Amino acid sequence: MEYLKAVLNNDKAKEIDNLKILISTGKKLNKNISKYESELNKYNKENKKHIKIEPIKIEEPKKIEKAKISKKIKEDTDxxxxxxxxxxxxxxxxxxxxxxxxxxxxxxxxxxxxxxxxxxxxxxxxxxxxxxxxxxxxxxxxxxxxxxxxxxxxxxxxxxxxxxxxxxxxxxxxxxxxxxxxxxxxxxxxxxxxxxxxxxxQYRPGLNKVVVIDAGHGGKDVGAVGPNKRYEKIVVFEVTKYLESYLKKRGYKVYLTRNKDRFIKVRNRTILANEKKADIFVSVHANAAHKSKVNKLNGIETFFLSPARSERAKRVAAKENSSDVRNMSGSTKKAFLESLNRPRITASHKLSIDIQRNMLFSTRKIHKDVIDGGVREGPFWVLVGAQMPSVLIELGYITHPKESKRLYNSKYQKALAEGIANGIDSYFLKNP
Ligand SMILES: [Zn+2]
Incomplete structure (x- = not known):
């Protein structure tokens, strides 16, 4: 974990330190450490040649835009x-x-x-x-x-x-x-x-666009668990099925990563999206709060992939990542860094905004008090490797007494799916 964090934060010194630790403990445990050694050798060579390693620059569009827009809005309201x-x-x-x-x-x-x-x-x-x-x-x-x-x-x-x-x-x-x-x-x-x-x-922005929808978890991996044994894997699958039918009616080509309750490895989810040459990849999840906060935390959030370090993004990412971080390999790490290019981050950010806004709009027709958890960035492994704009939606907190009940209600599930579909429409209308 420390090694991965160093890679994500682009902290070369820490990365090398952690490689050394991995190699020394790996030797003691008789593990195969050749990958780490070759990684470390690469750095040693680079240092000898005095080649400067350019840090990967990732601007944070969210902060900049937000500041600009809010300033303008304030001026206008006057x-x-x-x-x-x-x-x-x-x-x-x-x-x-x-x-x-x-x-x-x-x-x-x-x-x-x-x-x-x-x-x-x-x-x-x-x-x-x-x-x-x-x-x-x-x-x-x-x-x-x-x-x-x-x-x-x-x-x-x-x-x-x-x-x-x-x-x-x-x-x-x-x-x-x-x-x-x-x-x-x-x-x-x-x-x-x-x-x-x-x-x-009638203008149909989704005509022939390809969307891959990923219902999170499945099979032995039940995801987050709410009161009365409400499972994340069930909620996200039901919303995904409604979303599939709405998008198909609007002319989209839709593929699901799972069509029933079965376990799929996280990395195989984006492989499907790449194979189908999807225009966008949407992963659907439900959130969970720590025991001490189950009555407090609720609301809808949409995430896009970035190396962001906010505490909240880290917490959610840690929860959704847990089953796969253990299997992280050098090639996955590489895929992660490659998937982070500016145009894709910007497009994913835009898609997140449209989906978040429309989900709130449609769910608030049923319940006015639905909380806007906002659009956030985070290092989600399920989005790693997707070669197209991709987002992860947290439909709500399955641990919250009121919200988990809503999440199991078919009328509310349909409203969530309709909101996502409208958000996708809205995105393609502006970015054909
Ligand atoms: Zn999840």
Whole structure:
């Protein structure tokens, strides 16, 4: 472990020290130490030749972006007169362009059942000088009302006889898209002809994209265990199956690392993703808290692979890694370092943000109090070796009394799966 930590932290001196320890204890225990010796020799040679070992530089995009964005948001909230540049409807979307970057805090979503029908209401922080009740139209939606609800809140209301499914997502921080899902299915009055036409024009970001979904653990490895013997391996498998069906309906090619309750070695999970030339790799897990914190810790978190050292990331990584760190070899270590290139880290980070945001959005339709554990980076071995953007989702804490009950509820599982699917859609819409 110490040796691996040194490799991850790029601490050459510690790495060499630990190699020496591995060799000396290995000799005493009569273990094969040739790999460590050749590794150490390499360093000795390099030092003799006075070759400088370039440290692997990995910027931390999260911190930089966060600081920048939060500063901008603060400036904007002070002055949001006519912060909205334009509002228009296109296909099954309403597109709102802001003058400066905005965040999810700018939006409040609510659903209502009025006399006139079902309503999906979006209250958006900002003002728009052309707000007009008859401006927007989407086929299959009875009415869309846009109005300046208060001087600082623009309201966009979707109304229909059927309960519409609407979602929202951001593009480049300045564009907000409200999308009506499966319009053709939601409206029975639409004729077959129009259905055909609607299918053609509907933009499907996932068409022919390949997604490999990995339900964590399985078989003898039950994962985390919650009250009443609730197993992580069961929850993650059920959510994965819903996710598979949603993504297939949207035109994705989907492969699962396990299609039943069986044990798979961690490294074989990413091998499948590479074989199938997946566009993204999504590993699904549930979290566990220490005994002393089971009543406190709950909420959804999404992780992407990086050598991050935050205490929280380390703790979660240690839990998810435990079964495989023992088997770590020199080649796995190499694969880890190779998988850490900047474009892939950035893409994985973006995918994490979209998935996290949409999971919260869909689950909060059922339970308003779902906690946002945030997007985090960490050294997860299950993501090591994946040659594509990859994320690890912690659906919630199976150790938390309330959340573990929710995690076993099929309605909540479907909401989680729908959120992940919407996040994946949103990612591919922006990164085709
Ligand atoms: Zn797990």
């Amino acid at each position: 002055n949001y007169k006519y912060t909205i540049k334009s509002v228009e409807s296109r296909n099954n979307m309403v597109i709102i362009d802001f003058k400066s970057p905005v965040s999810k805090n700018f939006i409040k979503f609510s659903e209502e059942k009025a006399k006139s029908g079902f309503q999906d209401i979006y209250d958006i922080k900002g003002s728009f000088k052309d707000a007009h009740p008859t401006k927007l139209k989407i086929d299959g939606v009875k009415q869309i009302v846009i109005k300046q609800e208060t001087p600082t809140t623009l309201r966009i209301l979707f109304e229909d006889n059927k309960n519409l499914k609407t979602i929202y997502f951001f593009v480049n921080n300045k564009r907000l898209i409200l999308k009506v899902l499966d319009v053709e299915k939601e409206n029975k009055t639409t004729t077959n002809k129009i259905v055909k036409k609607a299918k053609k024009v």
